[in-house]
Amino acid sequence: MKDFYRDDFNEEALTTQLETYQVIVQGKEVKTITDIVMFFRDLLPESRLFFTEVMRVLRHVLVMSATSERSFSALRRQKTYIWTSMTQERLTHLMTLHMHRCVTDAMDLLANEFAVRMNQG
Incomplete structure (x- = not known):
């Protein structure tokens, strides 16, 4: 993903922001994408400004996830309809x-x- 979207992100800022994020969540239980989304949702708006690149990556991941879900849903409908x-x-x-x-x-x-x-x- 990093190579495909390299023009969409400031790699240096993203690296710094990810390192900062890791320090902040150290010791906290973060296991799923939902945990990450909740972390950023709970941040004060002015604190989110420090994570612009991470938020951009997160949006890309969520969009790709939704697209995949729709694809599998469509596949299930098509396969069921004309299975035989x-x-x-x-x-x-x-x-x-x-x-x-x-x-x-x-x-x-x-x-x-x-x-x-x-x-x-």
Whole structure:
């Protein structure tokens, strides 16, 4: 993740802020992402200003987590609906189209033409 998002963060500030965070939570029980979120939620707003880069990373992690949850939820719905007749390869292709539907919906696909003609009669 660090290499992929390197342009989104100030690496030096992030390193310093993470070291500060580790000192503050030393001895406290922090086991889950929820514990980390609660730590920052409980901080005074002016104290959060010292952790801008950490907060940015945390937002990225939470967004990626939510995206993954939606993907698995969609997969479960699709797999349940057409379980008996679908191969793994077809399911993979279908889920790829589903996850990138904002792009694929805008494409002029032969399948779109087929769907329109089928609906017309």
